[in-house]
Amino acid sequence: MKVQTKFIGEVDVHAEEIITFVRGLPAFEDETEFVILPFAEGTPFYILQSLKTVNTAFIVVNPFHFFNDYSVKLTDSTIEKLTIEKEEDVAIYTIVNIKEPFAESTVNLQGPIVINTANQKGTQFVMVESDYGTKHNLIPKETTKVGEGK
Known part of the structure; x- marks a missing residue:
């Protein structure tokens, strides 16, 4: 099908590419069908695009490309909800605020998008008890700027 x-x-x-978020995403509960598309060839960025509303789209990344020590511990209820077996x-993505x-x-490491690629079910999993926040710098800031330091 054609999607704008x-x-x-x-x-x-294609139908098999559609990801179902049964409860939508926080603040977008009516948006239940999305697709992940490459933003541009050769970049690590993707688009999480709603199939219902053209303007409901998020830039996402695989956080492990940017944060080597990032980890997500899913709850049993999330594993059950997405019927994850392996x-x-x-697949884990995080939303980028360009x-x-x-x-x-910045990138939201506290609320990753979790997708079971075997059945195309997804959810935004909020890690309440973690040190991650919603606004981590995507690109690490330099410790000293040009002209500063000795």
Whole structure:
């Protein structure tokens, strides 16, 4: 089927690519069907695009490309809700808040998007008891700026 997207125009989407979020996403509870699309070839960025509303789309990344020590411990209820049987069927994405300049962009490590790729069920999993926040710098800030330091 043809789908109009917020960032990259019209694309073809196959039924097996559709990810179902039974309860939607927080603040977007009516948006239950999404697809993940590459943002641009050669970049680590993807689009989590709603199939219902063109303007409901989020830039996402695989957080493990940016944060080597990042970890997500899913609850039993989340594993059950997504009917996860094997760890290798789990895909994790985090939502990026793009800012100007780009170096100021942040990523939500506290609320990753979790997808069971075996059945295309997804949820946003909020890690309440963690040290992760909703606004981690995507690109680490330099400890000293040009002209500072000795």
